Structure formats: C-alpha cells, structure tokens
Amino acid sequence: MHKQTGQPGETASSSRTAMIEIIKVTKCYPPNVTALADISITIASGEMFFLIGKSGAGKTTLLKLLCNMEKPSNGLIEIAGMNIHQVTGNKLAKLRQRVGMAYQDFRLLTNRTVAENIAISMEVSYRKPQIIHDRVRNLLAQLQLEDKHDILTGDLSRGEQQRVALARAVANSPTLILVDEPTGNLDAISTEQVMDLLTRCNHSGATVVIVTHDEAIYRHTNHRIMKLHDGRIASLTRGSGSEQPFSVDIPDDAERMDKSGDMR
Amino acid sequence: MNFWLAVIRQTGRNLRQTWTTQLITCLTVSLSVLIFSFFYLIYLNMLSVGDKLSDNLHLVVYLEDEPGPEMQEQLRLKITQFDQVEKIRFISKEEAYNRFAKQLGDNREILTDMPTDFLPASIEVVPLRTLRSLRQVKLFSEYLATLPGSQKVQYGQQWVERFYSFIQLLSIIVLLSGSLLILTATFMVASTIRLTIFGRQEELELLKLVGATNSYIRTPFLLEGLLQGLAGALLGLSALYTLFQWTTHHISGAGFFNLLSFTFFPFTIISTIVLLSIILCAVGSYASMQKFLRV
Numbered sequence: 341m342h343k344q345t346g347q348p349g350e351t352a353s354s355s356r357t358a359m360i361e362i363i364k365v366t367k368c369y370p371p372n373v374t375a376l377a378d379i380s381i382t383i384a385s386g387e388m389f390f391l392i393g394k395s396g397a398g399k400t401t402l403l404k405l406l407c408n409m410e411k412p413s414n415g416l417i418e419i420a421g422m423n424i425h426q427v428t429g430n431k432l433a434k435l436r437q438r439v440g441m442a443y444q445d446f447r448l449l450t451n452r453t454v455a456e457n458i459a460i461s462m463e464v465s466y467r468k469p470q471i472i473h474d475r476v477r478n479l480l481a482q483l484q485l486e487d488k489h490d491i492l493t494g495d496l497s498r499g500e501q502q503r504v505a506l507a508r509a510v511a512n513s514p515t516l517i518l519v520d521e522p523t524g525n526l527d528a529i530s531t532e533q534v535m536d537l538l539t540r541c542n543h544s545g546a547t548v549v550i551v552t553h554d555e556a557i558y559r560h561t562n563h564r565i566m567k568l569h570d571g572r573i574a575s576l577t578r579g580s581g582s583e584q585p586f587s588v589d590i591p592d593d594a595e596r597m598d599k600s601g602d603m604r
Numbered sequence: 605m606n607f608w609l610a611v612i613r614q615t616g617r618n619l620r621q622t623w624t625t626q627l628i629t630c631l632t633v634s635l636s637v638l639i640f641s642f643f644y645l646i647y648l649n650m651l652s653v654g655d656k657l658s659d660n661l662h663l664v665v666y667l668e669d670e671p672g673p674e675m676q677e678q679l680r681l682k683i684t685q686f687d688q689v690e691k692i693r694f695i696s697k698e699e700a701y702n703r704f705a706k707q708l709g710d711n712r713e714i715l716t717d718m719p720t721d722f723l724p725a726s727i728e729v730v731p732l733r734t735l736r737s738l739r740q741v742k743l744f745s746e747y748l749a750t751l752p753g754s755q756k757v758q759y760g761q762q763w764v765e766r767f768y769s770f771i772q773l774l775s776i777i778v779l780l781s782g783s784l785l786i787l788t789a790t791f792m793v794a795s796t797i798r799l800t801i802f803g804r805q806e807e808l809e810l811l812k813l814v815g816a817t818n819s820y821i822r823t824p825f826l827l828e829g830l831l832q833g834l835a836g837a838l839l840g841l842s843a844l845y846t847l848f849q850w851t852t853h854h855i856s857g858a859g860f861f862n863l864l865s866f867t868f869f870p871f872t873i874i875s876t877i878v879l880l881s882i883i884l885c886a887v888g889s890y891a892s893m894q895k896f897l898r899v
Contacts, residue, residue, distance in 0.1 A: 407813065429818065436815030447810055451621075464816040466610050508814075 358418075359385040359516055359547040360406065365415030367401055367571075375401040376571045379415070385515070388539070388548045390558045390579070393568035399551040400444055402568070403518050406549070407441045408432065419516060437465045440509035444520040444551075446501050450494030454485065454504050457493050461512045479507040482537050484530075498525040506534055510541050517541055517548045523557055531557065607820070615824040619831070622800050626832070629796040633836025636788040637881055638843050640781040641869070645844065647774045648873075649866050654771060661741065661764070662730045665748045666755040670697055670725040679751060683729060686747045687740065691730040697721040724755065789881055793832050793888035797825050801896045808897070822893055829889025833882035840881075841874060 360383040367376040376398045383389050391399050404410045405417055408424045417424055419435065427435055440461065448457050455476045462472045480486050483503045488496060493504055502525050510517055519538065523531040535557055542548045552558065558565055561579035568574060619626055671679060676694050683692055695703075700723035705712045731744060741764055745757045801808070811821055848868050869877070 409813065433812075433815045433817040433820075436813065439815075441813065447806075447813070449807055449810065460810065461814040463610055463613075464811065464814055464820055466606055512814075 357385045357421075358382045359387070359420060360549070361416070361418040362402075362406075363416045363418075365402075365405065365412045365417060367398075367405060367410070368413045374571050376405075376412075379571075379573060381566060381573070381576070383547060383549065385420075385547055386542070386545055388542045388561075388563045389550070390561065390563060390565040391549060391551045391568065392553060392558065392565060393574070394553065397568040398571040399568055400520055401571075403441070403520050403549070403551055406518055407439055408436070433464075437461075437512060438515045440512060440514035440517045442502075442506045442509035442517075442519040442522060444524075446505040448493040448501055448505055448508075451492060453490050454480070454488045454493055454496070455490065457504055458508045458511050461508050465512055467512075475511055476507075479511060479537075483507055483533055499527070499530060502526060503530065503534060506537065510537065510546075513541075513544075513546070515546055517546050518551075519549070520551045521553070522550060523552065523554050528556075611820065611823045611827065614820070615827045615831075618800065618804075618824055618828060622803065625796055625799060626828070629792050630832055630835050630839065632792045633789050633832055633881065633885065634839035634843065636781075636785040637837050637840025637877065640778070640785040641841060641844050641877055642847070643774065643777045643781045644873075645848070645869060647771075647778045648869070650771055650774055652867070654767060657763075657767065661759065662728050663741070663745055663748060663757055663759045665727040665729065665751060665757050666724045667726060668724070668753045668755055671753065675753075679727060682751055683727075683748070687744060688732055689729055690732050691728075693728040693730075695726045695728060697723055697725050700724070700726065785881070786884055789833065789836065789884035790888040790891070793829050793885040794892040796832070797829060797889040797892040798896050800825070800828070801892065822897065825889050825893050825897070826886060829885045829887075830882055832889075833885030834878065836885070837878040837881035841869075841877065 360381075362379055362381045365376060365379045366374070368374050379398075379402065391402065393399050401410070405412050406419065406424075411425050419439065422431075422435060424432075424435065449460075455473075458476045458479060459472045462475065467475075476489070477486070480489060483506070485500060485503060485507075488500060488504075493501055496504065502522065506519060506522055509519065517538065522534050522538070526534060531554070538548050538550065550557070558579060564576065564578055566573060566576045671694065680692055683689060698720055701715075701720045704723060705715055708715065729744075729748065731741060741759060742761075745759055745761075748754060748757045808821060845868060848866070852866055
C-alpha cells in the first residue's frame with residue numbers, strides 16, 4: 341500500500357528515498373533514430389513530477405521504459421531500488437502490481453464493461469470481490485462516471501475511456517503512478533477531476549509522473565517540471581505555483597459543456 | 605480473493621466469451637471418446653464371450669488302443685508337459701459305447717448287433733479357461749496328435765479360428781480408434797487454446813502490464829483444457845451408455861444374443877477413460893501455451 345514518506349509535494353532530497361532513478365539512459369530505434377539520449381534524473385518517493393515537451397520529444401518512450409514495456413539501449417533504470425529490466429517472472433509481476441500506468445492509447449478491453457476494466461488491476465493481486473466492487477464504485481464517483489458502471493468501454497467516448505484508463509491505473513493503490521497525457525481528450529471540468537484524483541493519490545503517498553503537453557495542468561504547480569526536447573533534457577525547473585490544490589482556469593464556453601466531458 | 609478463486613473466475617469468463625468454439629471442441633472430444641469406447645466395449649464383451657465359449661471347449665484325442673493305468677499316467681504327464689490343463693478324462697471303449705447309446709435314445713436298438721468295443725477309446729482334454737488357451741488350441745491339438753497311440757484330434761476348429769481372427773480385428777480397431785482419440789483430443793484442444801490465445805492477445809498483454817503472474821495467466825488455459833477433457837469424456841461415455849441401454853433393450857429376445865449377457869464398462873475403466881481424456885486435453889492445452897503464450 342502507500343508508503344508515506346515526507347511531505348507530499350516535496351522535491352528529491354537526500355533525506356527521501358528515490359522511487360525512480362534514471363541513469364544515463366539512451367534509447368535508439370533501428371535504423372538510427374535516437375528517441376532518448378543520455379537522460380539522468382532521480383524522482384523521489386511521494387513526488388509529483390511533470391514531464392513535458394513537444395510531440396516526438398521522447399516523453400512516451402521514457403514512460404514505456406519506466407513500465408518495462410521496452411528496454412533501454414543503454415543506461416540503468418531503477419524503480420524502488422530494483423533494476424526493472426533485470427527483474428523477471430513473479431518479481432516483475434509484483435513490481436508491476438505496484439506501478440499503475442495510464443496509457444496514451446488507453447489499452448482498454450473494449451468488449452468488457454467499465455467496472456471489469458477497472459477491476460483487472462485489482463484482480464491480479466487477488467483482492468476480495470467486495471473490496472474491488474467498492475473501490476470501482478468509489479473511483480467512478482470521483483470521476484463522475486457512476487452511470488457508466490456496466491457500459492462496455494467500446495461504447496464510451498474518448499474522454500470517458502481516458503478516465504476509465506486512469507481509474508484502472510490508480511485502482512490498486514500503486515506506489516508509483518505513470519500517466520501519459522491524462523487530459524488530452526478532456527474538457528476543463530473533467531481535467532480538474534482527473535488532476536484532483538491524481539493529487540489525492542499523491543497526497544496519500546504515491547509517486548506520480550505525469551506526461552503532458554497541456555500547459556493548463558502544470559501552469560500553477562509547485563512541482564518539478566522536466567522538459568524534453570529531441571530526446572534530451574531541455575530544462576528541469578520547479579513550477580512557481582502555490583501549494584493550493586490544483587485548479588484550472590475554466591473558459592466561459594466550458595460551462596456550457598456537458599459535465600460528463602463527452603467529446604464524442 | 606485467493607489465487608484459485610481468481611483463476612476460476614477468469615476461466616469462467618473465458619468460457620463464456622468463447623463458448624461456441626469451446627462447445628465444438630468439446631463435441632469433437634466426446635465424439636472421439638465415443639468412437640474409441642464403443643469399439644473398446646465391443647472388444648471387452650467379445651473377450652468375455654470368448655471366455656464363455658472356451659468354457660465349453662475341449663479337445664478329444666482318439667486312441668488306437670485302450671490305455672492301461674500305467675499308460676494313462678504317462679499320457680497325463682505328457683499332456684501337462686505342454687501346458688497346464690483344466691481337466692483330463694480317459695474314456696474307455698465301453699464308456700464311449702454307453703454314451704453313444706444314451707445319445708441315440710429311442711433309436712438305440714440299431715446298436716444291438718454291434719460289439720460294445722467298436723468305438724475307439726479317447727482322452728478328453730479341457731484346456732484352461734483363458735483366451736490364451738483359445739489361441740494356443742491349434743498348437744495344442746498338433747501336439748496332442750503326436751502322442752503315442754493317438755489317431756485323431758478333434759475340436760471346434762473352424763469357429764475357434766474365426767472367433768480368434770474376429771477378436772484380432774477388433775483389437776486393431778480399438779488401437780486405431782484409440783489413436784484417433786489421442787489425436788483429436790490433443791490437437792483439437794491445442795488448436796482451440798491457440799485460437800483463444802490469439803483472440804485474447806490484447807487482454808493477455810494488458811494482464812502482463814498490470815502485474816499478473818505467469819500462473820495467473822496460464823492456469824485458466826490449463827483449466828480450460830482439463831474441463832474440455834472432462835466434459836468431452838463424460839459426454840462421450842454417457843452417449844455410449846445410452847446407446848448400450850437402447851441396444852440391449854431392443855435386441856433382447858433375439859436368440860443368439862440372449863445367450864450372451866453384455867455388460868457396460870466397470871467403474872475402473874470408466875474412470876481410466878475420463879482420466880486419459882483429461883490428461884490428453886491438458887497436454888494439448890499445455891503444448892499450445894508453450895508455443896504461443898509468451899509471458
């Protein structure tokens with residue numbers, strides 16, 4: 341479950357354990373595309389971290405390396421002290437149970453209901469059906485998708501699918517949450533709900549890494565923001581926002597939008 | 605929720621989603637179980653028919669002269685040298701005459717002018733009541749013909765040979781249908797599991813990413829195979845049992861069959877067939893997983 345280490349929102353310091361250590365990581369794709377070059381960064385346990393940059397800057401590649409979907413061409417990645425590209429079998433499975441990932445392409449099972457999709461991440465750690473049921477209801481309520489419980493995810497709008505994918509990522513209360521473009525298809529209100537959920541997870545101890553190019557969600561943050569450009573670290577800055585909970589400026593026309601955030 | 609509960613839920617879900625394919629596989633398995641066990645049942649029943657017929661089987665060795673007590677002892681020794689026998693009985697010329705007279709019944713007066721020793725003395729040999737003795741009966745008779753003083757050896761030569769070749773034919777059919785069972789059970793289940801694996805590639809990939817252990821992913825496929833084997837065998841055997849009941853009910857009354865009482869498989873054979881089918885299907889599903897499931 342969550343490991344409470346230090347104050348939420350704190351930056352990496354010597355007093356806190358590192359959740360993610362990326363040391364001189366390079367990723368090349370044949371024939372000669374360098375997606376990432378010489379990336380080194382430490383993300384502390386309990387930190388919220390933003391990864392920004394233009395499309396093709398290497399953000400998603402870095403996330404894929406972090407969740408062991410791909411292996412780096414060079415360098416070392418450690419999560420919770422384990423070299424994730426050397427762990428195999430049940431150890432890897434246990435590690436992945438502690439990492440929640442919301443994919444850019446959602447990876448939902450479109451022939452299963454919303455509830456079943458969210459439950460998958462808890463079923464693999466053999467949680468009790470009652471606990472799974474309650475957790476699913478609770479998450480759907482937080483994301484205002486209560487009425488979609490028994491709908492096939494294939495019948496949902498992109499915005500709804502995105503939120504279901506996020507719910508699945510956080511359902512098993514992972515210690516590390518990786519989210520790829522969590523607000524890409526969402527209106528302002530849904531974006532706020534999503535960010536609230538992620539902030540809550542972060543406050544209860546989870547390390548959260550958010551990949552985005554939506555400026556609205558990191559404009560007011562006080563967390564670290566790393567900008568990638570052509571596979572290299574272009575800048576590593578701290579947001580200048582207050583410690584206030586996340587909020588976005590809601591444009592006037594957003595108020596007229598359907599609250600469920602449908603963007604069919 | 606513990607591991608097995610989770611796995612059983614997963615299996616149930618798989619079966620629900622792919623029930624048409626699963627049903628076809630199950631029917632194929634049950635059909636091959638039916639074919640195999642059908643011939644095997646006939647084979648077993650024929651063996652017991654053979655047993656019953658060999659109860660009545662005896663070889664008669666006609667002798668040139670009536671043997672004295674010493675000679676009788678020597679002949680007895682010679683016969684048992686070849687094979688163990690159930691019974692050896694010496695029939696004197698007079699005894700043979702009396703038997704014949706008895707058989708003639710009311711017509712016995714035709715014997716009145718005949719001497720009482722016109723029939724030859726003989727030895728009746730009853731071989732052991734096993735099918736092996738049925739197979740050996742020809743060899744045995746050839747051996748008996750070489751006994752000192754033997755004139756002729758008689759037994760139901762024709763039917764014994766025909767029956768034996770019939771049983772041989774049956775055992776070949778049983779072997780062939782057994783191989784059919786092995787092939788269909790293993791390959792059909794393997795290909796069904798392969799199809800399910802291909803059809804659920806996306807889900808399996810996701811399961812891996814959210815941290816499902818290898819056994820969590822694999823066990824449902826193995827269970828599917830086991831269930832296919834179990835259901836297929838039970839279905840096939842119940843179909844055979846129904847067929848058996850129907851047949852025995854409808855042919856009762858017909859002369860020849862009335863003499864033989866057909867029996868269904870004993871429990872041990874039923875459970876062996878079920879177990880065999882389960883193992884074959886599990887092997888099929890395991891082989892498919894090894895080949896197509898990369899976890």
